[in-house]
Amino acid sequence: MKIRENVAISTLTTMRLGGNARYVIDIEEDKDLAEAYHFADEKSLPTYILGSGSNVIGRDGGFDGVILVNKLHGIYVIDSDPAKIRLCAKSGDLLDDLVEYSVKLWNGESYGYSGIEALSKIPGTVGAAPVQNVGAYGQEIAQTLHSVCVYDCRDNLFKHMMADELDLSYRHSIFNTGDGVGRYFISSVTVELHKHWLKPPFYTSLQAYFDERGVTEFTPQVVRDAVAEIRAGKLPDPAEFASAGSFFKNIYLNEEEAEEAKKKDIPVWDGGKVPSGWLIEHAGLKGKELYGMRVSDKAALILINENAKNYADLARARQAVIDAVKEKFGYTLEQEPMELGDE
Numbered sequence: 001m002k003i004r005e006n007v008a009i010s011t012l013t014t015m016r017l018g019g020n021a022r023y024v025i026d027i028e029e030d031k032d033l034a035e036a037y038h039f040a041d042e043k044s045l046p047t048y049i050l051g052s053g054s055n056v057i058g059r060d061g062g063f064d065g066v067i068l069v070n071k072l073h074g075i076y077v078i079d080s081d082p083a084k085i086r087l088c089a090k091s092g093d094l095l096d097d098l099v100e101y102s103v104k105l106w107n108g109e110s111y112g113y114s115g116i117e118a119l120s121k122i123p124g125t126v127g128a129a130p131v132q133n134v135g136a137y138g139q140e141i142a143q144t145l146h147s148v149c150v151y152d153c154r155d156n157l158f159k160h161m162m163a164d165e166l167d168l169s170y171r172h173s174i175f176n177t178g179d180g181v182g183r184y185f186i187s188s189v190t191v192e193l194h195k196h197w198l199k200p201p202f203y204t205s206l207q208a209y210f211d212e213r214g215v216t217e218f219t220p221q222v223v224r225d226a227v228a229e230i231r232a233g234k235l236p237d238p239a240e241f242a243s244a245g246s247f248f249k250n251i252y253l254n255e256e257e258a259e260e261a262k263k264k265d266i267p268v269w270d271g272g273k274v275p276s277g278w279l280i281e282h283a284g285l286k287g288k289e290l291y292g293m294r295v296s297d298k299a300a301l302i303l304i305n306e307n308a309k310n311y312a313d314l315a316r317a318r319q320a321v322i323d324a325v326k327e328k329f330g331y332t333l334e335q336e337p338m339e340l341g342d343e
């Protein structure tokens, strides 16, 4: 087990902000988990789990505790029948590698199993996917998640949990709410995928992509390639731009509120969803620079750290966006990424 001391959180997270963590431990095998939690217990320090750090913002005061960085790897077929397959991935694998694996598997008639192809190119690890129930282009992990294996650091044992025990909904699960926060280290994830391909109608921008090109065969690989191309055109590449993806959650309205919004020409999609990116753009902020942060000129929901000096700059930029949207539309935006450390 590798233990490092005084490591900058900015080097472990894609927003590239944050002070030092006292200890960082790489979790390379399941057996490292008990040892790492024991190490933290002995020192009476809190722990924090990190995958790729693409949905976590580091604060300036650093973290007087132990960060467990997930380096568990391996993808296995655990069960299959003529119609479906179960794939189990260790939680430190990249979600995109699991998608790539699934669309290339021979299914007895053709290549590819369907169920996670629209999640292509979402940055981050497999283990983080159930935490906020990642989703994109009409799919979310909840639709295919079968089960997870977790290390429960309260009871000090591994447990198997079925998807319906995880309370998955939009950006929500037992792992990011209440007592579940920090209690479970997800060590592997099992998804159940199907041989049948997705059928139209697709998510609006994906459908437009297919219509423009006259695509009529929606193999998992075709959908993956389309999503990858659409994302490359509008989302900042984490290797080049420091961001945490969508910085704010979309807003969900009840029926009455949705009717009110429509009267004001605010777009309301299925399920009462108001795209927060639209609100930010129509509050006049798309492409604007705020305290060293840039509201992306391609996708206004994304805040890019161009040259923010610290977390305090990000906090000022966040407040400016929240205030502008509140003033123009009356809605209060809520931040999507988690935060780590002291201010």
Ligand SMILES: Cc1cc2nc3c(=O)[nH]c(=O)nc-3n(C[C@H](O)[C@H](O)[C@H](O)COP(=O)(O)OP(=O)(O)OC[C@H]3O[C@@H](n4cnc5c(N)ncnc54)[C@H](O)[C@@H]3O)c2cc1C
Binding pocket: 014, 048, 049, 050, 051, 052, 053, 054, 055, 056, 070, 091, 122, 123, 124, 125, 126, 127, 128, 129, 131, 132, 133, 134, 135, 136, 175, 184, 185, 186, 187, 235, 236, 237, 238, 243, 244, 245, 246, 338
């Ligand atoms: C450019 C960009 C685009 C993005 N696009 C999307 C998108 O389309 N859809 C979407 O849903 N998200 C998107 N995101 C957000 C991000 O990719 C996801 O939230 C992803 O699941 C985070 O994975 P990670 O490994 O980086 O998790 P981290 O950021 O390291 O962790 C996220 C949270 O999960 C917890 N966690 C991580 N691993 C485990 C584990 N093994 N066990 C228990 N808890 C754990 C952490 O403690 C933390 O609270 C995007 C981010 C970026 C930078």
